[in-house]
Amino acid sequence: MKYLIVGPSWVGDMVMAQTLFITLKQQNPDAKIDVLAPAWSGPILQRMPEVHRSIEMPLGHGKLNLGTRKKIGHSLRVEHYNQAIVLPNSFKSALIPFWANIPIRTGWRGEMRFGLLNDIRALDKEQLPLMVERFVALGYPKGQAMPSPLPRPQLQVEPASVDSALHRHRLQVDAPILGLCPGAEFGPSKQWPAGYYGEVALNLLKQGWRVWLFGSEKDRQITTEIMSYIPDPHRERCCNLAGETTLADAVDLLSKTTTVVSNDSGLMHIAAALSRPLVAVYGSTTASHTPPMNTNSKTLWLKLECSPCFKRECPLGHHNCMKQLDPDMVMAAIEQLGREQHESLIGVHQE
Structure with missing residues (x-):
């Protein structure tokens, strides 16, 4: 065929x-x-x-x-x-x-x-x-049952390509790395507030992590705003890659992250297909249609009466679906992912 x-x-x-x-x-x-x-x-x-x-x-x-x-x-x-x-x-x-x-x-x-x-x-x-x-x-004859569970997307990266991207962007992997994907091509209604991203980033920077911000040139404004919430002593461990990488580089560099926090976006699905521990933040959309497919992800959604609206901008003007989803909820999800990963590694060693 x-x-x-x-x-x-x-x-x-x-x-x-x-x-x-x-x-x-x-x-x-x-x-x-x-x-x-x-x-x-x-x-x-x-x-x-x-x-x-x-x-x-x-x-x-x-x-x-x-x-x-x-x-x-x-x-x-x-x-x-x-x-x-x-x-x-x-x-x-x-x-x-x-x-x-x-x-x-x-x-x-x-x-x-x-x-x-x-x-x-x-x-x-x-x-x-x-x-x-x-x-x-569409890959099966009409009416034929599909397999369950469905296979998951699994992008494969080449180590040499990853090393080249790290060298090109002068990035170090000597500590846990938090990847932030704060952009959303669809519109601002899908974007978690920059200040919230900044609070999560600063929290982990204080614990010795590094932070990489991903996105296109269109996302440079919000990633720059996130950087503004990082005090000078910690900013040297924070790298704003928005608009600086090709899509190929973004895929390869995301593969090196320890945990990713993302809006509902294309980069979220890339992180999931790289099996990165992932916290996906939903507001105007819902994970019931396009969830991350990896097993090591947490989706956060407040289920407000007004959401999902699927609008590019909040039709009510308050953006509560994102504003009321506070940084503590994301930090709790990151910590839970870390515990689950630790328990999984212990289980592998015991076997």
């Missing part, structure tokens, strides 16, 4: 798509899986051993450009794919597999895709509440 997967446009969704790749390989270990995806996703796909190759999608999110899509589709005919699985629900995402003449084209009903898809599924959101369940279901 040779598959073409049309990948999603968001970092977290791309990480979760690995569950589908794993299940396809479980069904057919010799299967070849190519993923059509934006260029930024290359470093993530390269760290998924199930993926044969990534094919760059040159069009940005939301751009139709029929001529380019048709050209890409025609160019892929020589690959003789057996099946295409289209993960996005948009009309335009189903065009390239159609023009590539792929005989089986699978996807959820989505936007008027009859004819473009010939293995079209009707999604029951109550039966499949998790994003990963919806991805995996």
Whole structure:
């Protein structure tokens, strides 16, 4: 079997798509899986051993450009794919597999895709509440039961690549490392307050930890604000990496963290796929749809009457879903993760 997967446009969704790749390989270990995806996703796909190759999608999110899509589709005919699985629900995402003449084209009903898809599924959101369940279901014949539990995303990093990133950014790993991921591409409603991140960071810096702040250039403002809460004597053990790293470097450096605290974001899913002890802070969204998939994570959500609202900004103007989730709750979760990790290591030694 040779598959073409049309990948999603968001970092977290791309990480979760690995569950589908794993299940396809479980069904057919010799299967070849190519993923059509934006260029930024290359470093993530390269760290998924199930993926044969990534094919760059040159069009940005939301751009139709029929001529380019048709050209890409025609160019892929020589690959003789057996099946295409289209993960996005948009009309335009189903065009390239159609023009590539792929005989089986699978996807959820989505936007008027009859004819473009010939293995079209009707999604029951109550039966499949998790994003990963919806991805995996497309890898099985219609109506067939899925495995339980589902496989978890597991990104694999190369030690040489990790060492290179550490050297390039002049980072030391001589102490426990707290990774902070305070950004959220979706909007400010998903962001835990900078002062709270600063309080947690300072607490652990006083215990001898190092702190690395991750994010894109867009997150530089909030990471700089977090740094402002760190007094000078401790700031030298705190490194603001937002906007300074490639996505590849961010993945490799997150693999060296001792614990990660994150909003509901793409970096949260990367940390989970690296099996990092993780505290995931939810406010306007909920873990009932896109939770971290690792077993060593804690999700914090206050379940206020007004949440989840799934809005980019708090429609009520108070942001209580995040403001009332105080730093003590996150510190308690970090300490619990530490105890569980310690007990797990003791159990391994006893065995």
